[in-house]
Amino acid sequence: MLTGRRVVLQTGSFLYCAxxxxxxxxxxxxxxxxxxxxxxxxxxxxxxARFDNQTRTGPFLWLDASSSRRQQVRQGQILAEAWGxxxxxxxxxxxxxxxxxxxxxxxxxxxxxxRVLEDYDNQKNVYRPEVVDSKLLSRKDDDFKVYLRLxxxxxxxxxxxxxxxxxxxxxxxxxxxxxxxxxxxAEVADPGRPSxxxxxxxxxxxFLWRLNSFWRFExxxxxxxxxxxxxxxxxxxxxxxxxxxxxxxxxLPRDSLANTLRETRAALAQPR
Numbered sequence: 001m002l003t004g005r006r007v008v009l010q011t012g013s014f015l016y017c018a019x020x021x022x023x024x025x026x027x028x029x030x031x032x033x034x035x036x037x038x039x040x041x042x043x044x045x046x047x048x049a050r051f052d053n054q055t056r057t058g059p060f061l062w063l064d065a066s067s068s069r070r071q072q073v074r075q076g077q078i079l080a081e082a083w084g085x086x087x088x089x090x091x092x093x094x095x096x097x098x099x100x101x102x103x104x105x106x107x108x109x110x111x112x113x114x115r116v117l118e119d120y121d122n123q124k125n126v127y128r129p130e131v132v133d134s135k136l137l138s139r140k141d142d143d144f145k146v147y148l149r150l151x152x153x154x155x156x157x158x159x160x161x162x163x164x165x166x167x168x169x170x171x172x173x174x175x176x177x178x179x180x181x182x183x184x185x186a187e188v189a190d191p192g193r194p195s196x197x198x199x200x201x202x203x204x205x206x207f208l209w210r211l212n213s214f215w216r217f218e219x220x221x222x223x224x225x226x227x228x229x230x231x232x233x234x235x236x237x238x239x240x241x242x243x244x245x246x247x248x249x250x251x252l253p254r255d256s257l258a259n260t261l262r263e264t265r266a267a268l269a270q271p272r
Contacts, residue, residue, distance in 0.1 A: 135147040
């Protein structure tokens with residue numbers, strides 16, 4: 001028996017869906033329950049405490065704890081590693097995905113880079129195809145509210161309307177951090193069609209319920225180091241559908257982080 005959520009079974013069975021190879025239209029819907037939210041919030045408190053402590057006491061960059069990592073990014077590699085043993089942390093009726101990565105951008109400066117990153121109306125061009133649309137909703141000093149329409153594609157194609165609160169903090173003349181928290185994520189049914197509509201928030205296929213990210217930027221060594229720890233919440237894997245659901249909830253978090261860092265490097269490396 002599943003606790004903390006209600007599973008709504010509509011027409012057909014898991015086996016029927018698998019045999020027909022249909023991409024889970026409404027064959028199974030899950031409801032995000034309070035125990036899952038509380039477990040995720042508890043996990044996030046540990047992430048935030050670690051991030052804040054590292055920012056205050058150092059080493060500032062995750063890279064600086066490993067000469068091997070630092071050398072790899074200086075050689076042009078994009079790192080994306082699981083924070084824990086596998087990057088997936090089971091919680092009550094859900095999975096937390098915790099990945100951290102880094103990139104070095106020769107010649108980039110902090111001031112110019114922040115102007116690019118804070119141009120949220122243009123993020124649909126910087127982070128395409130994963131970001132289909134983007135819009136700045138409001139800004140007050142270094143605090144932003146933004147809208148992103150996200151496309152997740154790996155066997156299944158999932159479109160999500162999301163809103164995020166982003167907070168930037170200047171640590172020193174050469175160091176900044178930012179924290180981004182999703183405030184709303186709604187799965188889109190029939191995207192791009194006249195019948196397009198949002199599913200009720202928290203009552204969907206559970207491919208992405210939360211998406212928070214923690215960034216560090218440091219200008220030194222003739223360029224800019226950029227680090228990101230991305231923490232997301234998804235459903236767990238239902239029995240019999242792992243072959244279909246695993247790629248999008250287990251593989252995408254790492255791939256998405258690596259792509260984000262790659263596209264960030266490409267955008268910040270452009271002369272401005």
